[in-house]
Amino acid sequence: MLTAFFENYNYYVVIILMMTGLYVVFSSRNLIKKLSGLSVFQTSVFLLYITIGKVEGGQPPIVSENHASNDSSVMVAGGGEAAIGHAGQMSDVLYSNPLPHVLILTAIVVGVATLAIGLALTVRIRETYGTIEEDELAMLDYTYNLEGTDA
Amino acid sequence: MTYSAEMALALTLLIPLIAAPLILICRSQTNIREAVTLIAAILLLVNVANLVVTVAGGARPTLLLGTFAGEFDVSLTLEPLGAIFMAIASSLWLLNSLFAIGYMRGNNEKNQTRFYVFVAIAISAAMGIAAAGNLITLFIFYEALTLSTFPLVTHKGDAKAKRGGTIYALILMGTSLALFLPAIVGTHVIAGTTEFRVGGVFPEGTSLLATSVLLFLFAFGIGKAALMPVHPWLPNAMVAPTPVSALLHAVAVVKAGVFSILKIVIFTFGPAVTAATPMSTILSWVAAISIVVASLIALRQDNLKARLAYSTVSQLSYVTLGAMLAAPAALVGAGLQIVMHAWGKITLFMCAGAIYTVAHRTNISSFNGLGRSMPWVFGAFLVGSLSIIGIPPMGGSWPKYFLMVGAIDSGKAILLAALIMSSILNVIYLTPIAIRGFLKPPDNPEKDTEIRAIAKAHPWVIIPPVITAMGALILFFFAGPISDFLIPVLPLDSF
Amino acid sequence: MSLISFFPDWMLTHGAAFLVVVPLIAGAIAAILPKRQIAAALTVAVSFICMLTSLLLVLQIIDGQTINYALGGWDAPHGIAYVVDGLNAPILFLISAIGFLVSVYGMPTIIAEVEPKKRAPFYAAFLICLAGLLGMVVTGDAFNVFVFLEVSSISTYSLVAMGASRDRRALTAAYNYLIMGSIGATFFVIGLGFLYMETGTLNMADMAVILREMEGGSRVSEIAFGFIIVGLGLKLAMFPLHTWLPGAYAHSPSMVTVFLASTATKAALYLLLRFVFTIFDVSFNYVFDVEIYLLAGLGMVGMILGSLQAIFQTDIRRVLAYSSVAQVGYMLLGVGLGTAAGLTAGYLHLMNHAVIKGALFMALGAFWYRYGITRVTDFNGLSKSMPWTMGAFTLGGLSLIGVPFTAGFTSKFRLVEAAFLKGWWWAVAIIVVSSVLAIIYIGRLLLAAYFQSPPEVNGHVVAKNEAPLLMLIPMWFLVLLSIAIGINADIMVDLAEGAASVLLPISAGATP
Known part of the structure; x- marks a missing residue:
């Protein structure tokens, strides 16, 4: 049993990281925390690919x-x-196998780009609304959303 | 190009359609403008008369207008039922045009050119409905009729007219898109065609559930038939000028609705399939309830046009009832009802218009003694009422008779109760109007002598209803030829 | 085909790669261009070239051929292959043609909606997005799909966010889209990882062969399929995964909304078709179950709930956005039917909906451009103040409902027919109910536009103010196209049947 555990050790780590990341994305109301959750989630995929590359x-x-x-x-x-x-x-x-490594190199680039855009958006949101808490953002837009106005 | 039956069929659509721009061109010369309408109406009548003779000879002129989306034909085929509808619409267009000239001028209505243009277009659409060779074509002309009559309903342009027009468009367009169109699509999918064929198109073994659902969709999807509860557009359309109510809401539009239902029952389902479908029983009850309830509502209306509108709702359901009973006698009754009610009801509407033009009265309670100063109008009204009620020797008595026979034939004798009750209600809500005019003393005798003088100045609002009243009387003797004319479309051997 | 002879030879051989490379390079150039006008001209020119190129590709494959292009001379399966066949060529043309129309349409709106400093980068992002969408459709390599998916997505996030100068909610909408989009893409890439584990290849054609040899493969393939479906479901706004869509459509600049609505979900739907039918196969039990229960089921739920939500929106763009969710449901239902007729109908609806929604969103953009309105109540009297735009909106709306003589009727009718043939009565009923709901949400807007008077401002009725020609021409082009399809859909039906025959090669031509 212990052998089986250690043989699949990488996969357990991947799953734990994946679920942690996804949970953080969905549960936190802070925009930065969500992004870090997303990063963890994406990183777990890198590990998965590297694992299957052996x-x-x-x-x-x-x-x-x-x-x-x-x-x-x-x-x-x-x-x-x-x-x-x-x-x-x-x-x-x-x-x-070099192929997964190459793939994951691409995926890392993509992940960094996504994170950069996400952080940039967070900065803009902070400048515009003065907060990065989702609940407060929803409150600030409440009347907007109610009336569907543009003004 | 020689004058063939196909040519004539094309001309029925083209004559009013060509008249429309001509009317627009002649808008500054009002006399010429009216002459265009009248000449077009006469040409159309001659043309249709010719077609009726052709169809009576057994010919079925057919015309393919085009094909869209690869598999849908837009085509015209004239058969006896359609020819009858054409004949009514074209003959009454002529009489109604005379009336409209008197009414529009007598009341100094605005935008008269627009009025004549859209009436011409609406007539063209009605002709298309009469001659439609398949459901898709029927649907297209049905929508064209709704769209072309919308500006007529909102003619006055005030808030009330707009509100009425909104309800009108909303119910008619809504039901047709939501129910009628899916029903057509369903028919096409199940039967593989939307063509009208004697005896129906559904293959044997089509499930009763399918035909029931489709029949339901057709009955309520054709909102113009004003089956309750999709009737409210009709009373709301009464905001239109009276000639519009007379021609469209006694003849073209509403008859297009019940005509469509009758045509679909005979040519898409076939009477045998209709009778076998459980939904037809339910719908015949809905129609019977509509007949009685609408009559009861009519009883409570003081405004003459509103009363006539609810009376129309009630009378239209006779046709639907006849169609749903699907027995040969009932179908003949339904066909006759289309003819007789058109002549009777247009008389009543024209009389209402004449009373409004001459005496500026719209409420029945103010008609006391008016018959003495306007004897011709009230006389015509009385004749029209008797025809609607169905008292011999008026044309309107035949359809009631045939419907009753049909109800017994199809084993639904209990529906006789609805027919009898409705006739009694008709007596109660229609006869007092004429009686009040003739027998009650006038409220204000001096005013009435004035009205007598005014009436002389408006011959063209009085002559047409008198003619149509005479027509309603004469038609009593033509019930035989009309039903003989209809026989070829009824597959009598299916019973 | 004589039209082909007008194109140069090198384009015949390299068309597939050219289609992706040109907008990608042009995007990089546009980013550093000093003036908006030059960037706009570049965008129009590039998207026009793309349109011609994809037209050429369509012409080449129309007789059922397949173009295999080995990128960099590295043959498949080792190198990356671009594959153009009957399934993706029409989508390529759709994307690039909409891209061209939108870039013309966008010239006035960009000035109104995007800050001056950001206009050149806006065009750059647009071109890269175009390249990404074209790339993910044209490529025959599964991982390449992921790369282009992210290329298009990341540029879309920034495009949506550029609506911030018009409506600050664009920022949060872009952020939400980013989170949901990244999760979707990551799910997709996880699925690809498992698929690679199972098959040892990334080439789509290769995967298909290996999976069929393995008769569906082990649990690993099942898991892979599940991840891929969820990932793509997020991208194409399959019903419960659609939450990012209304915000992204409602707050981004008009040009972006039109482009997204007409192309982004369509490209993702194409991938779904590719994965469900070509790479996997409906003969595998798990694929069949997903197709019948999940895709068709969620499609129908989406048709009803999307339409219902559309009825209760106060913002017009949200009305149409939820309507898009419902329309995606129609396409999924066509996919779920799984028959040649169903796929043809679904594919036809995909193309028709792109045309219709494009026209509708263009009209909405014009309303905002002239009067700055986005609320349903602001529609009052628009038929008098903007008759031509409102006319386009009306015809587009009728097409969305599915009135005869419009594109919407053609595809909905085929869908109904396909459902009947399969014996799915309830599906027909749901199509009808959803169409009735469409009548309500479109009818509500038309009623206000035609039966209400224009509002009064300072005692004066709002003056007539028609949209500029640059906006009207692409709008009316799409509207007239949708009418033309409604009258004669032969070309579209041929293309859709060609696509269906790629998806179901065995039954091609056998079923109507």
């Missing part, structure tokens, strides 16, 4: 002459094949 018995995804199936009309599981490795060439090496 493949036992893989080999570097280098396209060799005899293996290449560059004919795109023949749909083969090319990427998967490269990551898992050829049958009969299985090694015991714990191999890092």
Whole structure:
């Protein structure tokens, strides 16, 4: 049991972080806290991707002459094949698949951009309303929302 | 281009439609403007008479106007029922135009050109309804009629007219979009066509639930039939000038409604399917209740036009009742009711307009002794009332007779009670008006001699109702030919 | 197709990539342009080029062909492939054509609604958003979808927030959209992670093959599917996940509202179609259950509740926003039917709704532009003060209700027919009820506009003040287009049937 726990250790961390982040987003009424929750939530996904990037018995995804199936009309599981490795060439090496890392590099950039926009919006909201508490914001817009006015 | 039946069919729509811009062009020359209306009405009448003869000979002229969305045809097909509706609308347009000239000039109404233009367009739409070859076409002309009559209802332009017009448009457009249109779509999906065919289009084995739902949607979706509770548009439309009420709310619009229901029962469902649908029983009860309740409401109205409006609601439900009973006699009765009620009710409305033009009175309680100074008008009113009530030898007696036979034929004899009760109520709310005019002493005798003099100055509000009253009388003898004319559309062997 | 011969050869080969790269680069350039006019001209030019390019793509695929474009010469499945087929080419054209119309329409409104300093960045964000939307539709690589989804979303957040100078609530609306949008995108990327775990590939066509070989795969694929559906559901405003939409539509600048309403949810819906039918398959039990119960079910709930909420709004833009939620329900119902007829109807409604809602929101923008009004009560007498704009709004509204001779009728009718064919009576009833509710919320506005008098200000009745031509022309173009579709929908139906045949390759042509 303990082995099973340690084998899936990463996944437990991912799940805990994911749920914590999501809970923070939904439960807190402070705009900054929500954003930090969102960040935690997104970070958990990075961990997930990194975790699945470890493949036992893989080999570097280098396209060799005899293996290449560059004919795109023949749909083969090319990427998967490269990551898992050829049958009969299985090694015991714990191999890092670079693809998830690359993906997560992109996702991190996206996450940073989102966070930046979110923080920028928070700054503008603070300048305009003088508060970043959602309840107070709702109160300030109460009459607006009631009448649907623009003025 | 030779004058063929198809050409004639196209002309029924085109004549009023071409008249409309001509009227607009001649707006500064009022006499020429009125002449355009009258000439168009005469041409239309001749044209329709010709078509009626063609149709009586067994021909069914057909005309494809266009196709949209790949599968929906807009087409015209004239059959006897439609020809009858066309004949009523075109003949009464002519008489009503004479009346309208007298009324509009006599009351110095504003925007007379607009009035004539939209009446012409409305007549064109009514002709389209009469000749519609399928449900989609019917729906399009139905909406066109609503839109073209809206400016007529709000003619006065004051707050009351606007309010009446809003209710008018709201109920008619609302019910047609919310119920009528889905019913058409449903019919198309189930039957694969929206065409009108003798004997109906639904394939055998269509579930009763489906036909029930569709019948319900049609009955209330066609708001112009004024089945309770979608009737309030009709009393509200009475804010319009009387010629509008006379032509549209006794003839074109309301008859378009009940005509549509009758046509759908005969040609979309088929009488056999209608009779087999449980919903038809429920709807015949709704119609019977409408007949009685509307009569009761009419009884309480002092304003003549309001009383006539509720009387119309009641009388229209006779047609719906006949359609829902779906027995051959009942369907003939419904067809006859469309004709007879049109002639009777337009007489009453024209008389109301004449009384307003000459004596400026609208409330029944002020009619004491007025018949002595306006004998022709009140005489016509009496004849019209008797026809509506259904006393022989008036045209209106036939439909009542056929409806009663139909009710017995279809085993719903208990509905006779509603018909009889309504006739009694008709007597109570219609006859006192003429009686009051003739027999009660005038409230103010000096004033009445004045009215006698004024009446001489307005011949054109008095002559048309007298003609239509005579028509209501003469039609008594034409019930046979009319029902013979209708027989081909009734699949008698289905019973 | 002779039209193709008008285009240069390099465009024939590189059209798919060109479509994304051009607005992306132009966006970067627009950000540093000193003057609004230059940025506006650039935007119009770029979106026009995009429209032509996507038209070319549509012409190329119309006979059922598929364009596979290997980005950077790296062939699929190792490289990123752009795939254009009958399913996404019409959406590409829709997005870029709406983008072009909107950028013309936006020229006057931007001056009125966005602060001078922010106008060039506004255009930059708009172009990047356009690139993102086109990218997420054109790409055949699942992770690339996520990237473009975020590219379009992040630029949309800033576009919405730029409405702040008009209405400060734009800021909170943008913030809420950001939170919900990011959660949706993260759900999507989690789903992709699981899918990658299962299949070991990111190429959509590859995934499809592997998943079919595995007959749906293990629980991991099920989980992946669930995450992806929720993620996309958030983006396309599927009923209970729609809360971001009314705020974002109601407070952003007019141009953005029109663009979002016509394209953003449509692109997300396209992805849903792609994932449910192409990558996964309805023959998998879990996909089938989700399709029948979740998509169709929530679609119908959305149709009713969205329309009901629309009736009770006081802000016109919210009325139309909730109406959009309801209309998304129609499309989901079409998807949920799962038959060729249902998919054709849903797809047709997707395109028609983009045209109709675009026109309606353009009219609302014009009302604000002239009179600064957004309340339902402000509609009084608008038929007299802005007859042409109100005319466009009326025709658009009738189309939204589904009156014959309008686009709305064509697609709703097909949807009803498809539901009948499948024997879903209750669905037909719900379509009818929802249409009746549409009559109420549109009718209410039309009544006020036509039957009330214009308000008086200082004793004078408000003067007639028609919208500028630059706004009227795109608006009327869309309105007339919707009428044209209502009269003859052959082209649209062909495209929709082509899309349905991509989604259900086996039954293509077999069912009507």
